[in-house]
Amino acid sequence: GDSVTQMEGPVTLSEEAFLTINCTYTATGYPSLFWYVQYPGEGLQLLLKATKADDKGSNKGFEATYRKETTSFHLEKGSVQVSDSAVYFCALNNAGGTSYGKLTFGQGTILTVHP
Amino acid sequence: SAVISQKPSRDICQRGTSLTIQCQVDSQVTMMFWYRQQPGQSLTLIATANQGSEATYESGFVIDKFPISRPNLTFSTLTVSNMSPEDSSIYLCSVDGGSGNTIYFGEGSWLTVV
Numbered sequence: 001g002d003s004v005t006q007m008e009g010p011v012t013l014s015e016e017a018f019l020t021i022n023c024t025y026t027a028t029g030y031p032s033l034f035w036y037v038q039y040p041g042e043g044l045q046l047l048l049k050a051t052k053a054d055d056k057g058s059n060k061g062f063e064a065t066y067r068k069e070t071t072s073f074h075l076e077k078g079s080v081q082v083s084d085s086a087v088y089f090c091a092l093n094n095a096g097g098t099s100y101g102k103l104t105f106g107q108g109t110i111l112t113v114h115p
Numbered sequence: 116s117a118v119i120s121q122k123p124s125r126d127i128c129q130r131g132t133s134l135t136i137q138c139q140v141d142s143q144v145t146m147m148f149w150y151r152q153q154p155g156q157s158l159t160l161i162a163t164a165n166q167g168s169e170a171t172y173e174s175g176f177v178i179d180k181f182p183i184s185r186p187n188l189t190f191s192t193l194t195v196s197n198m199s200p201e202d203s204s205i206y207l208c209s210v211d212g213g214s215g216n217t218i219y220f221g222e223g224s225w226l227t228v229v
Contacts, residue, residue, distance in 0.1 A: 034218070043222030044158070044207060089157065093218070102148065103209075103218060105157040 002027040002094050006106035013080055013113050021075040021109050023064075023090035031094035033057075033066055033073040034103070038087045047075075047088070080113045087111070117142055117212050119221035127227045133196045136224045138208030143188035145211070149181070152205040152223070161206075164191045198228045 007022040025031065035047040035057070048057030053068035062077045073090060090106040118141040128134050138147060149161040161181055162172045170183040184192045195202050205223040212219055 036220075043205075044209075044220040046217060046219065049217065102160055102163065103150075103158070105159075107157045 002031070002092060002104045004090050004092055004104055004106035006088075006090050006109050009108070010110035010112060013111070015082055015113055015115050016079045017113075019075070019077040019080045019084075019111070021088055021090075021111070023073045023075065023106060025071050025073065025090075025092050027071075027092055027094045027104075029094060030068075031092040033064070034091045034093070035062070035064055035073070035075050036089040036091060036105075038089065038108075040086070044089070080111075082113045082115055085111055085113045116217075117144065117210050117219045119208055119210060119219055121206075121208055121221040121224050123224055124222065125225040125227075127229060128198050130199055130228055132198055133194055134198065134226065135192050135194045136206050136208075138191045138193070138221055140189045140210055145188070147185065147191045148209045148218075149183065149191075149193045150207045150209060150220075152207065154203065158207065161193070195226065198226075200228045202226065203228045 003026045005024050032051045034049045036044045037047045038044050048059040050057040050066035053066055056065045064073050064075045087108045087110050089108045091103045093103050120139045122137045147164045150158045151161050152158045160173050161176045162170045162183055164170045164183050164185040166185045166188050180196050182194045205225050207223045208221040209218050
């Protein structure tokens with residue numbers, strides 16, 4: 001079956017540091033890939049997405065490129081802020097057809113940014 | 116984007132009781148999805164709810180434990196039955212935005228079973 005593997009956390013950085021959170025996946029076909037973020041005490045928010053190979057998703061300074069050859073979708077940000085402290089989830093949707101909501105999630109990576 | 120409201124946002128429940136979570140969307144959607152996030156864990160899909168048909172449950176989840184209703188295209192409920200402390204989780208409703216394969220989540224219902 002489909003699976004998503006994220007880098008082990010937690011990740012602790014100083015403000016303005018460069019962030020990479022690795023995400024690799026296993027899936028047949030051509031899944032769509034997502035990064036979601038969960039701020040403390042809040043629900044899940046879509047951060048960015050990519051629906052086909054070589055697509056780059058971007059939002060709020062975060063970027064991730066869909067790499068089919070390496071089955072990866074690593075999340076990057078050039079300069080993190082304290083407000084970026086949250087849990088980040090990589091996810092894929094391989095249902096195709098009419099069922100876009102069946103997401104497979106990675107285990108989540110806790111990011112803490114210190115001033 | 117879709118705006119999803121869930122009720123209750125938080126609750127503390129006695130073991131052996133049942134609780135119904137409501138999910139309201141601000142637009143008509145074909146499919147609604149229910150996820151569970153146990154403490155410190157990732158999200159797991161419970162079931163898919165289509166309007167006018169029985170919900171489809173994922174492996175490990177059964178209708179007797181998690182009955183779902185979907186009376187119209189903007190509303191769904193999930194009931195957690197005969198709760199035990201292991202049911203303490205965040206329960207999230209999600210929908211397909213319908214454009215470009217975007218999935219939106221509600222803010223979740225945080226349940227603690229004591």
